[in-house]
Amino acid sequence: MxxxxxxxxxxxxxxxxxxxxxxxxxxxxxxxxxxxxxxxxxxxxxxxxxxxxHGFIREYRAVLDPELLGIDEVAFVNVEANPGRFAEVGERIAEHRSVQEVHELTGAADLLVKVRVRGREGLSDFLSTLGEYDGVQKTSTNVALRTVKEESRLDLNGDD
CATH class of the missing domain: 1.10.10.10 (Winged helix-like DNA-binding domain superfamily/Winged helix DNA-binding domain)
Structure with a gap:
């Protein structure tokens, strides 16, 4: 075969x-x-x-400037979920409008969530909401001080 x-x-x-x-x-x-x-x-x-x-092109869209729009607080949240529930918890988190990415991980955390919100108050509100989700055991948050590179383009050449 x-x-x-x-x-x-x-x-x-x-x-x-x-x-x-x-x-x-x-x-x-x-x-x-x-x-x-x-x-x-x-x-x-x-x-x-x-x-x-065939799905090689998913969508066409404009790339907006989050700082000009005041959506300038970026944080990465490590989420530990109840055993056997990380997929379910990840799907629920992905529904939140401020969440840009959710990744299932190996290691200490089950999920890595990238969130972009309006200021620290927006981040605090998001974290409060996240903490109330059924199946979320623990979170730890890293706030980005400055974005050096943020890219969604793919390297189609395979070059480093």
């Missing part, structure tokens, strides 16, 4: 080039991508549609 292939094996260099362009600027017109790659617009349109259908 052969090993299943990784989905990334299903895309070629042209698809990777399309993804790089769209990741850099999701508003890039398909005709502009076709021009840059010296290909037909219909071909690029079909490739982008296929990439969307």
């Amino acid at each position: 052969s090993e299943p292939t990784h989905p990334a094996a299903d895309i070629d260099d042209v698809d990777r080039s399309i993804l790089k362009i769209l990741q850099s600027d999701g508003r890039t017109a398909l005709s502009e991508i076709a021009r840059r790659l010296d290909m037909g617009s219909a071909t690029i349109h079909e490739r982008v549609r296929t990439l969307e259908e």
